[in-house]
Amino acid sequence: MLLSRQLRSSGFAAATNRRRCARTSVVVMAMAPNKHQFQLMVNSCTGKMGQAVAEAALRANIDLVPYTLCAPFDVEDKTHVTVQGVKLELVPPSIRDTAIMEIKARYPNLIMVDYTLPDAIHDMVDFYVRHNTPFVMGTTGGDRARILSEVQAAKTYAVIAPNMGKQIVAFQAMMDMMAKSFPGAFSGYKLRVVESHQSTKKDTSGTAKAVVQSFVEMGVKFDVSQIELVRQPTEQMEVMKVPESALNGHAYHTYQLVSADGTVMFEFQHNVIGRTTYAEGTVDASLFLAQQIAAKSEKTLYNMIDVLRAGAMR
Ligand SMILES: NC(=O)C1=CN([C@@H]2O[C@H](COP(=O)(O)OP(=O)(O)OC[C@H]3O[C@@H](n4cnc5c(N)ncnc54)[C@H](OP(=O)(O)O)[C@@H]3O)[C@@H](O)[C@H]2O)C=CC1
Numbered sequence: 001m002l003l004s005r006q007l008r009s010s011g012f013a014a015a016t017n018r019r020r021c022a023r024t025s026v027v028v029m030a031m032a033p034n035k036h037q038f039q040l041m042v043n044s045c046t047g048k049m050g051q052a053v054a055e056a057a058l059r060a061n062i063d064l065v066p067y068t069l070c071a072p073f074d075v076e077d078k079t080h081v082t083v084q085g086v087k088l089e090l091v092p093p094s095i096r097d098t099a100i101m102e103i104k105a106r107y108p109n110l111i112m113v114d115y116t117l118p119d120a121i122h123d124m125v126d127f128y129v130r131h132n133t134p135f136v137m138g139t140t141g142g143d144r145a146r147i148l149s150e151v152q153a154a155k156t157y158a159v160i161a162p163n164m165g166k167q168i169v170a171f172q173a174m175m176d177m178m179a180k181s182f183p184g185a186f187s188g189y190k191l192r193v194v195e196s197h198q199s200t201k202k203d204t205s206g207t208a209k210a211v212v213q214s215f216v217e218m219g220v221k222f223d224v225s226q227i228e229l230v231r232q233p234t235e236q237m238e239v240m241k242v243p244e245s246a247l248n249g250h251a252y253h254t255y256q257l258v259s260a261d262g263t264v265m266f267e268f269q270h271n272v273i274g275r276t277t278y279a280e281g282t283v284d285a286s287l288f289l290a291q292q293i294a295a296k297s298e299k300t301l302y303n304m305i306d307v308l309r310a311g312a313m314r
């Protein structure tokens, strides 16, 4: 099956017979019967998280839509990305507004997953809102307040969170509860936050920024610009003790609080190697969102603490 003639004439699918055959077989493979009532389109599958989430979706026997929104690219160079043997056709920004119409017609219970980049986040949110397409967004960065208010105002179903790992979400919830129950508990304490990620990560950890917000509510004076970023492989191995095998995929966070007189110290740490925990959490979020849509829930915008509280994380 091909996208519409309109897309083909735009140059999107100036396809060879070989590509047509490949795509037909993808549709058959991806649409094998399963117990879920929605279809998942994982965007940016050329990226690390996109790829990991698509793999997790296949493990969960979710229908994976054989398309993936991607960054601009040269049509001659690459047209597909493969996930566990399943070929997904790349849909660049130039034709995605047209492509989405046909994709939605073919996959009526569509949910999208977004793990693009901080630079693209507002553009992606605008896209999902414009097409009223439910989405799970793990992408960090951007103006978070603006994103939440736009998605809320549009009533587009979404789960948006800077961290999808079950136990890290629980840790965030715990910090949030502590801040609400004991505001000012750490007043006068000095906070140091150090985070290490693969050197390709462009922005400051979105998780660290969210956790810092709870410490600020507990009375700590701290600005997110004070978060220390470690991106150099040598420092990651020698100082942070990141295994060499995890240099291209890890997320180490340490939050240290020291009392004004230096006699009391607290340290919280979450260190993750690889991306499985985030990918599995993203699948949980998509299953949860599908349930909310099916139930026509009044509430449309969720974060991962909502998903955890609903008992929807495996
Ligand atoms: N919430 C969570 O639990 C987690 C969040 N993250 C966040 O997810 C994001 C992505 O991380 P990661 O996968 O490691 O990054 P990568 O750099 O590996 O992937 C980014 C992807 O975004 C694509 N992209 C860039 N611009 C666009 C665009 N305009 N439209 C569509 N796709 C685009 C890139 O395409 P191309 O390759 O062609 O440039 C690439 O496929 C980051 O913000 C990161 O912090 C990461 C892990 C967990």
Ligand SMILES: O=C(O)C1=N[C@H](C(=O)O)C[C@H](O)C1
Residues within 6 Å of the ligand: 140, 162, 163, 197, 198, 201, 204, 205, 206, 207, 208, 250, 251
């Ligand atoms: O880019 C990453 O890798 C990660 N990004 C998220 C963040 O910025 O908090 C979550 C996790 O730290 C991994």
